[in-house]
Amino acid sequence: MEKKVLVNEERCKSCGLCVSVCPKHVLKISERLNSKGYHPAELFDNENCISCGFCYLICPDAAIAEVRRPEPVKR
Amino acid sequence: MKTVYKKPESITNKPTTYCPGCPHGIAHRLVAELLEEMNLTRETVIVWPVGCSVFGYYFIGTDAVEAAHGRACAMATGIKRTHPESFVMTYQGDGDLASIGIAETVHAAARGEKITVVYINNGNYGMTGGQMAPTTLIGQKTTTSPYGRDPKLTGFPMHVPEMLATLEATAYIARAALDSPQHIIQAKKFLKKAFNTQVNGIGFSLVEMISSCPTNWKMTPVEAMERIRQEVLPVFPIGEFKVAEGVE
Numbered sequence: 110m111e112k113k114v115l116v117n118e119e120r121c122k123s124c125g126l127c128v129s130v131c132p133k134h135v136l137k138i139s140e141r142l143n144s145k146g147y148h149p150a151e152l153f154d155n156e157n158c159i160s161c162g163f164c165y166l167i168c169p170d171a172a173i174a175e176v177r178r179p180e181p182v183k184r
Numbered sequence: 185m186k187t188v189y190k191k192p193e194s195i196t197n198k199p200t201t202y203c204p205g206c207p208h209g210i211a212h213r214l215v216a217e218l219l220e221e222m223n224l225t226r227e228t229v230i231v232w233p234v235g236c237s238v239f240g241y242y243f244i245g246t247d248a249v250e251a252a253h254g255r256a257c258a259m260a261t262g263i264k265r266t267h268p269e270s271f272v273m274t275y276q277g278d279g280d281l282a283s284i285g286i287a288e289t290v291h292a293a294a295r296g297e298k299i300t301v302v303y304i305n306n307g308n309y310g311m312t313g314g315q316m317a318p319t320t321l322i323g324q325k326t327t328t329s330p331y332g333r334d335p336k337l338t339g340f341p342m343h344v345p346e347m348l349a350t351l352e353a354t355a356y357i358a359r360a361a362l363d364s365p366q367h368i369i370q371a372k373k374f375l376k377k378a379f380n381t382q383v384n385g386i387g388f389s390l391v392e393m394i395s396s397c398p399t400n401w402k403m404t405p406v407e408a409m410e411r412i413r414q415e416v417l418p419v420f421p422i423g424e425f426k427v428a429e430g431v432e
Contacts, residue, residue, distance in 0.1 A: 111185055124205030124398075124405040130365055147204070165189040166365040169209030170200055177185040 113160050113177050114152040121149035121172035127164035133157050136164060192216040194225050194245045201239055205405020207362040207395040208237055211304055214372050215275070216244050218379055228271045229263055231256040233280040236311045237304070240275060254285025257292035260299040271382060273300040278319045279309040282342050286318075289344070293388045296353025300382045301390040302375070303344065306397040307416065314400025318342040321419055326400070341419060345392050349425035355387030357426040361394040363412040367422065374424065381431050389431075394420055 114136070121143065127150050128136045135154035143149050150172070152158060160178035194216045202208045219225045228246040232238060234253040241248035251259040256274035264272040281289050281303050292299065308326050309315040315328040319341050323332040349357045356378050360371030371393055378389035394416055396408035403411060 122204035129406040162189045163365040166368045171191045171195050174191050176189040
């Protein structure tokens with residue numbers, strides 16, 4: 110499945126606010142480094158993400174570029 | 185996939201110069217989102233202050249001017265009076281608005297200028313290294329109050345919205361906080377009302393946003409947000425202090 114949370118890793122400053130507010134604990138600070146030397150946040154559990162957008166709302170650097178929700182399946 | 189949230193277009197691609205976890209960026213995003221939703225981006229003039237947000241014109245892509253320290257409301261008065269069709273707002277911190285610029289702010293409010301003020305309150309002078317501001321809490325340690333703020337010597341924290349709400353000419357005065365997603369959604373509602381106040385030509389509007397300063401409070405960003413809830417919000421309660429007739 111496509112990622113529900115797109116992180117602009119170059120903007121991220123590794124403050125950890127998105128990780129602290131995520132109700133499903135599907136975000137973490139990654140091991141990678143961006144060009145400024147910060148460890149960007151990443152979505153490691155796409156399945157359990159509920160696309161609530163709390164990470165987007167609290168992100169001070171607009172590093173959460175987009176939050177997407179899958180279309181409901183029609184029966 | 186349906187997009188729920190997306191970075192506003194008017195937030196530029198330049199990364200902000202703020203410290204990690206500084207809620208200035210949240211306030212910038214709220215302003216940018218609302219300007220886009222209300223189709224005001226092209227006719228907006230933002231008057232930027234002196235302080236951490238002095239480079240704000242790099243981060244929000246609207247027309248902008250840079251005011252002398254504290255004089256943003258005076259400058260916005262002139263712009264709004266000469267260009268009444270423009271949407272004029274100021275974006276100021278607590279050192280700028282509540283300390284050096286309190287006279288300009290109070291008089292702009294007393295005259296009922298049709299401008300919008302976004303007032304970020306983090307309880308110290310962030311850019312210069314965390315000195316005591318008028319909004320510093322009693323007992324809070326800063327570089328110029330190393331034993332904690334003593335009310336006998338330096339007085340009490342200043343509640344700007346409560347003070348301005350007593351003036352007759354103000355139209356919309358509110359206080360919001362930027363510490364949690366719930367409060368941020370509420371802050372956006374307050375800000376929208378403040379913007380509408382100006383668009384409908386009712387009068388002066390101000391929204392205070394309780395913010396943190398993780399670097400100068402010497403905390404992690406998450407601890408700083410927790411401190412807002414535990415210590416700051418009891419002193420600076422959230423709410424609308426004045427809603428004039430016709431504000432929606």
